Amino acid sequence: MRKHLLVVVLAVGAVAGCKRQQATTPTPPDKTPAVAGEIGSRMPDFTLKDLDGHEISSNNLRSSVVVIDFWATWCKPCEKEMPGYQRLVDRYGSRGFNVIGLKLDTRKDLQDARAFATKIGVRYPLAIATDDLKAKFGGINALPTAMIYDRLGFLRAKSMGFEREEVIERAIKPLL
């Protein structure tokens, strides 16, 4: 019987620095209902437990500015990006800014998720992104993927790939 081999390829370093890929300047959503995961769409309804067993509900997030960040323990750009989200929570949490990290579990973790979070200094709520939940956000094809929702629950910006803290900060500040 053939042995199976899971492949991880890291091909970074070809380009110095990174810029945002898909982050829009916040504009008021128009009246056309948008497809899930597209700019202008509403935050989907969900209720789930975080890794510590606490409930996270979309109903409780709707009066806040929220970043929904999809990540995984095997995602190097996620590891680099997530401490920046924690700093933004520390800076703007008192003004109604929240980050929820939704972990993909499509493959075996290389390390325990909570230990991973502790190692990189992340204290905001983390939970598992089920297939159903990913579908509600329009499907997740690459990591990290971050979605920024305003206080009314509309998706105002979305980024795919590593994003610098100051770029996210510029996107959330007008919404606070």
Next chain:
Amino acid sequence: MKSVDISLKTGLLEIVLAPGNNFKMSDLRKRIRENGFRPMEASVTARGEFSGPRFQVSGTNESYDVAKSHPKAEGPAELTFDVR
């Protein structure tokens, strides 16, 4: 190629490529098969640029479909995605 780490216990092969490489996923899969293994899904972390839904890895001819829509590409991106 910068480094290769293989664990038969976890069935994980980790390859770190140097900038300017000519890496092709199809070549790697072929090599893995030739050595008696069955390549499973691959997770790629790369820098590159979006062109519509396709992600073109910088410095190579490799490109992948990673997004249903990606209308506002604005320069280099670094991301992780699955390749089957």
